[in-house]
């Protein structure tokens with residue numbers, strides 16, 4: 001292997017964000033701000049079939065095999081509000097193990113730069129708005145997902161400790177809620193957009209009501225996976241800090257779950273009844289994040305309009321229903 005060649009290992013490379021990074025490396029011009037470093041880059045998109053990153057020996061074997069120069073670390077136990085509420089210890093433990101192993105293997109293998117993926121769930125529940133990068137450790141996270149949140153939050157502590165003790169260039173991205181092609185479209189254990197897209201698709205197919213969970217009042221910022229993928233590549237190539245950076249649309253683009261449901265109805269072309277199951281949890285009311293740090297670095301970055309990105313995601317889902325991650329419950333409907 002040539003010593004000047006970049007080998008970029010993407011853990012969790014088969015998931016929502018990994019598939020979007022794969023797409024962007026194939027579609028953005030090489031050497032552009034959001035494209036590959038060079039034509040001869042080797043991008044490796046890992047799945048759990050390549051090894052279980054909760055296990056140090058398997059993680060080290062992957063790093064021995066590929067000798068990465070750069071790592072985009074996406075692999076995680078991931079789920080929406082309802083899965084997080086059910087499996088708090090598993091979310092904490094699996095994510096701690098994965099993060100510990102990937103960062104240790106990166107240090108041991110002399111990786112030049114690692115970007116780990118956090119989430120706005122890491123921020124404190126009781127916080128001043130808008131949330132910014134300085135708030136990560138200022139109080140306990142929301143009770144609905146404290147396992148996941150602590151598992152992720154500690155990555156920022158690791159990044160500073162690796163930097164101060166070993167000089168490692170490890171940093172993190174903090175995206176808001178993400179959606180796009182290749183998402184997990186499970187009916188129960190998914191995030192709100194893929195879960196509702198699937199439910200609306202079935203309601204249209206079966207001529208039944210489309211039922212949305214909770215009150216519809218919570219607020220969220222959504223980023224399209226392919227926009228996020230461009231930002232990850234920019235961050236890998238240009239971002240100079242150990243401190244994390246929030247990757248998000250602006251505060252003005254925050255929308256309610258009710259607006260999300262209405263947009264999904266439109267994108268799916270559903271004309272039946274919409275009902276609300278208010279017995280289901282709302283989770284955190286809002287986690288409004290500031291993207292002013294991102295805007296300082298990239299004032300001109302253009303986000304895909306929400307309705308355009310949602311239509312692309314719905315079209316992908318409809319066209320790929322048989323191979324999409326739809327979960328066991330869907331097979332019966």
Ligand code: NAP
Nearest residue numbers: 012014015016017047048052053074075076078117119178
């Ligand atoms: P995803 O679609 O669920 O994909 C998860 C990926 O991680 C898959 O490639 C999966 O492999 C891999 N993985 C899971 N457990 C593993 C293990 N023990 N060993 C090896 N690989 C493992 O997730 P995503 O939505 O793309 O999320 C990517 C990152 O963004 C995560 O760090 C997540 O916490 C963060 N994030 C997500 C959201 C969101 O709304 N989705 C929001 C904020 C932050 P298999 O395909 O083989 O299972």
Ligand code: GDP
Nearest residue numbers: 080081190191192195212213214218281282283
């Ligand atoms: P969060 O942003 O981490 O809370 O995660 P989600 O993507 O799971 O969004 C949760 C919000 O969407 C809550 O207010 C839920 O009540 C609401 N919601 C409405 N319908 C659904 C659904 O079918 N699945 C999920 N995950 N959330 C839903």
